Amino acid sequence: MNKVAVGITGILFVLFFVFSFQRNASVTVDSGNLTTIEQTTDSRRRTDYVDENGVITMHPTNGYATRIQILDERENPVEEYYLDADGNPVERPGGYYGIKRIYDDEDLCIQYIYVDQEGKPIRISSGYASVRQVYAENRRVKEVYYLDEKDDPCPLYTGQYGERREYDEDGRNIRTIYIDQDGTPMENQKGYSSVVREYNEDGQITMEWYYDLDEKKVDIGRGQYGSKRLYEDGVYISSVVVDEEGNELFFFDQLLQKNPWIVAISGILFMLFPLFLKRKLRIGLTIVYIGFILYMTLLIRESGEQTSNLELFWSYRLFFERSELGLEILNNIWLFLPFGAMLCSLDQEGKWKIWFIALGLTVIIECVQYLFGLGLCEVDDMISNSLGAWLGWGCYREAERWKRKKN
Numbered sequence: 001m002n003k004v005a006v007g008i009t010g011i012l013f014v015l016f017f018v019f020s021f022q023r024n025a026s027v028t029v030d031s032g033n034l035t036t037i038e039q040t041t042d043s044r045r046r047t048d049y050v051d052e053n054g055v056i057t058m059h060p061t062n063g064y065a066t067r068i069q070i071l072d073e074r075e076n077p078v079e080e081y082y083l084d085a086d087g088n089p090v091e092r093p094g095g096y097y098g099i100k101r102i103y104d105d106e107d108l109c110i111q112y113i114y115v116d117q118e119g120k121p122i123r124i125s126s127g128y129a130s131v132r133q134v135y136a137e138n139r140r141v142k143e144v145y146y147l148d149e150k151d152d153p154c155p156l157y158t159g160q161y162g163e164r165r166e167y168d169e170d171g172r173n174i175r176t177i178y179i180d181q182d183g184t185p186m187e188n189q190k191g192y193s194s195v196v197r198e199y200n201e202d203g204q205i206t207m208e209w210y211y212d213l214d215e216k217k218v219d220i221g222r223g224q225y226g227s228k229r230l231y232e233d234g235v236y237i238s239s240v241v242v243d244e245e246g247n248e249l250f251f252f253d254q255l256l257q258k259n260p261w262i263v264a265i266s267g268i269l270f271m272l273f274p275l276f277l278k279r280k281l282r283i284g285l286t287i288v289y290i291g292f293i294l295y296m297t298l299l300i301r302e303s304g305e306q307t308s309n310l311e312l313f314w315s316y317r318l319f320f321e322r323s324e325l326g327l328e329i330l331n332n333i334w335l336f337l338p339f340g341a342m343l344c345s346l347d348q349e350g351k352w353k354i355w356f357i358a359l360g361l362t363v364i365i366e367c368v369q370y371l372f373g374l375g376l377c378e379v380d381d382m383i384s385n386s387l388g389a390w391l392g393w394g395c396y397r398e399a400e401r402w403k404r405k406k407n
Helices: 001-028 250-259 259-275 279-298 323-346 351-371 377-405
Strands: 035-042 044-050 066-071 075-082 100-102 108-116 130-135 139-145 161-168 173-179 196-197 205-209 227-230 235-242 307-309 376-378
Touching: 001 259, 001 323, 001 377, 044 100, 130 279, 259 279, 259 323, 259 377, 279 323, 279 351, 323 351, 351 376, 351 377, 376 377
Parallel strands: 307 376
Antiparallel strands: 035 044, 044 066, 066 075, 075 100, 100 108, 108 130, 130 139, 139 161, 161 173, 173 196, 196 205, 205 227, 227 235
């Protein structure tokens, strides 16, 4: 069993780098070989993406192969649905399958509603089912209100019921002010009332600052007063958090997210590290590592809505289809890999005891995440963490056997 654990760990180690490459490459997916074909019949407009052979094909970035729009008498799209290459409904990011729109007499969309496969309003992952828009005389959106399935005011998980937008002479949104259901400015649960944006000469956002009701920059957590957007040859690359002076802040968890290979290598090193420590140091290291697990899974998370997914193996079924989801699974496994090895270094014969301790810790973490809205509570995460602990136990047993044999 120990050699099996080593073999599985080796395979997962390779997958770390494969998925890392796929994730980075996915940003530059070439969809130039797809052609758009649009057909309108009466009040129905169909748009298909087809390949060079005329076969309807999923668009790599849009995430669907066909878009169906229902038009009103003025040819405004009042309903919109998305299909895959086989004509089946496609779930969009956020959890909806289509959008319904309501227009005023000037053909301005005053409300759009997210719907499920049956066309019924559905709350998306952000916490609302529809958005109502109020326009200024220049036809720009000046206010936005979030609504639930019954068209009642609905707060986001951060507390605001809507937002008010201010523009500069070039029509750029320079300030977004959060408002309550009566339209009064308010501070959200993160402690800021507005976001002020700065732009470069190309019209791209370069900085975003967070302000309170007193028009002062505010720390929204871990010393962050804003975020800076980075571009390369005019193309957005990533965002970094900054302090009050605009200096970039370093967060260890963000470093790991941007460089998955560090996670892979660090996991192996920390798994083998107890081999060279005395028992008291191994106990201390285990306690410190438990603190690290809690830091990564709870302490750095932002409070939001209580969400859960208790479907068994849902993420594993998409393991090879979505590289980012595959990386998330690997991260959950790798997080508990050193933990299993450290427990094994303290009690080599307690295989089931180690597994139960790891399972108990991950169950506690998932429950706390759900109770405080610190992330998605998933059964799959519990499986991944427990698997990581078992692999760590097996690899440590095999490494120690190899060490004794060498000596």
